[in-house]
Amino acid sequence: xxxxxxxxxxxxxxxxxxxxxxxxxxxxxxxxxxxxxxxxxxxxxxxxxxxxxxxxxxxxxxxxxxxxxxxxxxxxxxxxxxxxxxxxxxxxxxxxxxxxxxxxxxxxxxxxxxxxxxxxxxxxxxxxxxxxxxxxxxxxxxxxxxxxxxxxxxxxxxxxxxxxxxxxxxxxxxxxxxxxxxxxxxxxxxxxxxxxxxxxxxxxxxxxxxxxxxxxxxxxxxxxxxxxxxxxxxxxxxxxxxxxxxxxxxxxxxxxxxxxxxxxxxxxxxxxxxxxxxxxxxxxxxxxxxxxxxxxxxxxxxxxxxxxxxxxxxxxxxxxxxxxxxxxxxxxxxxxxxxxxxxxxxxxxxxxxxxxxxxxxxxxxxxxxxxxxxxxxxxxxxxxxxxxxxxxxxxxxxxxxxxxxxxxxxxxxxxxxxxxxxxxxxxxxxxxxxxxxxxxxxxxxxxxxxxxxxxxxxxxxxxxxxxxxxxxxxxxxxxxxxxxxxxxxxxxxxxxxxxxxxxxxxxxxxxxxxxxxxxxxxxxxxxxxxxxxxxxxxxxxxxxxxxxxxxxxxxxxxxxxxxxxxxxxxx
RNA sequence: CGGGGCGUAGCGCAGCCUGGUAGCGCGCCUGCUUUGGGAGCAGGAUGUCGGAGGUUCGAAUCCUCUCGCCCCGACCA
Numbered sequence: 001x002x003x004x005x006x007x008x009x010x011x012x013x014x015x016x017x018x019x020x021x022x023x024x025x026x027x028x029x030x031x032x033x034x035x036x037x038x039x040x041x042x043x044x045x046x047x048x049x050x051x052x053x054x055x056x057x058x059x060x061x062x063x064x065x066x067x068x069x070x071x072x073x074x075x076x077x078x079x080x081x082x083x084x085x086x087x088x089x090x091x092x093x094x095x096x097x098x099x100x101x102x103x104x105x106x107x108x109x110x111x112x113x114x115x116x117x118x119x120x121x122x123x124x125x126x127x128x129x130x131x132x133x134x135x136x137x138x139x140x141x142x143x144x145x146x147x148x149x150x151x152x153x154x155x156x157x158x159x160x161x162x163x164x165x166x167x168x169x170x171x172x173x174x175x176x177x178x179x180x181x182x183x184x185x186x187x188x189x190x191x192x193x194x195x196x197x198x199x200x201x202x203x204x205x206x207x208x209x210x211x212x213x214x215x216x217x218x219x220x221x222x223x224x225x226x227x228x229x230x231x232x233x234x235x236x237x238x239x240x241x242x243x244x245x246x247x248x249x250x251x252x253x254x255x256x257x258x259x260x261x262x263x264x265x266x267x268x269x270x271x272x273x274x275x276x277x278x279x280x281x282x283x284x285x286x287x288x289x290x291x292x293x294x295x296x297x298x299x300x301x302x303x304x305x306x307x308x309x310x311x312x313x314x315x316x317x318x319x320x321x322x323x324x325x326x327x328x329x330x331x332x333x334x335x336x337x338x339x340x341x342x343x344x345x346x347x348x349x350x351x352x353x354x355x356x357x358x359x360x361x362x363x364x365x366x367x368x369x370x371x372x373x374x375x376x377x378x379x380x381x382x383x384x385x386x387x388x389x390x391x392x393x394x395x396x397x398x399x400x401x402x403x404x405x406x407x408x409x410x411x412x413x414x415x416x417x418x419x420x421x422x423x424x425x426x427x428x429x430x431x432x433x434x435x436x437x438x439x440x441x442x443x444x445x446x447x448x449x450x451x452x453x454x455x456x457x458x459x460x461x462x463x464x465x466x467x468x469x470x471x472x473x474x475x476x477x478x479x480x481x482x483x484x485x486x487x488x489x490x491x492x493x494x495x496x497x498x499x500x501x502x503x504x505x506x507x508x509x510x511x512x513x514x515x516x517x518x519x520x521x522x523x524x525x526x527x528x529x530x531x532x533x534x535x536x537x538x539x540x541x542x543x544x545x546x547x548x549x550x551x552x553x554x555x556x557x558x559x560x561x562x563x564x565x566x567x568x569x570x571x
Numbered sequence: 572c573g574g575g576g577c578g579u580a581g582c583g584c585a586g587c588c589u590g591g592u593a594g595c596g597c598g599c600c601u602g603c604u605u606u607g608g609g610a611g612c613a614g615g616a617u618g619u620c621g622g623a624g625g626u627u628c629g630a631a632u633c634c635u636c637u638c639g640c641c642c643c644g645a646c647c648a
Contacts, residue, residue: 511610
């Protein structure tokens, strides 16, 4: 490709809205442009990267025995009503009406559509197992799209669904996909980790997320430093810590804490360690108020509480509800005498002399003891795992914390969709049975963003070779006839050798071309210059590490070829 | 959904408080010079000041409403 013909509008400055590296560089380097919040156009460079990723995904899934299909993007509402997700999915599901007034869902995922396809045409155990996948645009009307391709509303996802004669076979396929995913992310050049995860809205009872490790990641994960246990903090198990305090250390005493409702401020005012504080969170679970008690320095694990309550909806109560329940301003809630079920973390039960809200504006209490002051509270593990916690799986390990970008997720679904939607087959004995299922997603566009989060420097992107838009950039640094002729000849020869070349033939100064090549992130660069012509050499530079070597013109193709082979083989 | 902020040229921003008819840098166009890390000089084009209404002789500026966008939190395959 000649750079002079390529639509790659690079920007010297990033739009103010871009906050993370991948968003900044994808925009500055001319890979994407925003059309609306969370909705992006892919320019030629961006599309080339997406195609590279898709190709790797297709190769590995085909190799693993899956078959590609393409399902519609618009699904009739009746299908989603069958699975009850029309009601349950909430406002994230974009709904549209056709000219006749019929309701449709803009597909955020395709369990219903695929089950409908399979239940119509797959009737015998002889047709199973089956694993079908598609690569398609998805739409999720996120409350808060952010960070460019990292969390868009419209994005490209690979989703796969498998159907089986029994659960054992579904678990076998789960492992098969798990292995395929590991190969895919490795080939994309990503540093990742598979972690145990909550199943969320998709449902099912076993899942792993594939997390690309990056400080800018949205997900918090913990991994044991001794064994191989790793989990999203939403899911991470904890060992029960501390014994309930048998007796109170002293009587409950009210203290004046004017205007300090935020726990950090109360800590500062009273000069007591934050571990002695009890945080009282008021939540709404399926319309009813509940209270959760945690030590001041801990975070609630919403997934754990939701599971314990058997609730489908759980969110923090609004300020008005909190004030009404505690008869105090927000920030002064305590569990004493609350007219709602109270759940306490074991660490709270272990305190004999805690500090918590007084249910009275501008007041707290000290001397709090759960057994005495809120005897009705149920004690259960409620907190989010953090670095330093003891591993729940092995004897001596402790958790370390990481940030991750979720690029893939595999689920064992069981019959969550196939049972209500009557996706059945006849077994060898002629008996009708429901097909157990699995489903498997990969965020294609998110991989592009994650790769940049993991591979960039101050000058721009450093693409892993297998997903780079081009393998090598040729920079013609000069206008001399010999320079141009040599560059042209290299462009031809590299192309003939099967290497993807971006030939910067623009009438620009060398500095501009160097800056653009770095920003766009082409892994290799060949510079053809006047000085080199005299020596019969060109310069070969690697974007990562910046190593420059002079190579004789006659050897340039072979040297580039070797570096490309090495980069692709490592994947 | 709670909190905060921003919409002025393609991008980054100033101007707004204290109303007087829009400016800077980058980019873009033309010419000359320059040519190994985002060149210099000279000339030039580009704005419904997000939208609607109001106040006023006069609104980018003040008031009301509205739309869009961003950030933090909550939530989320």
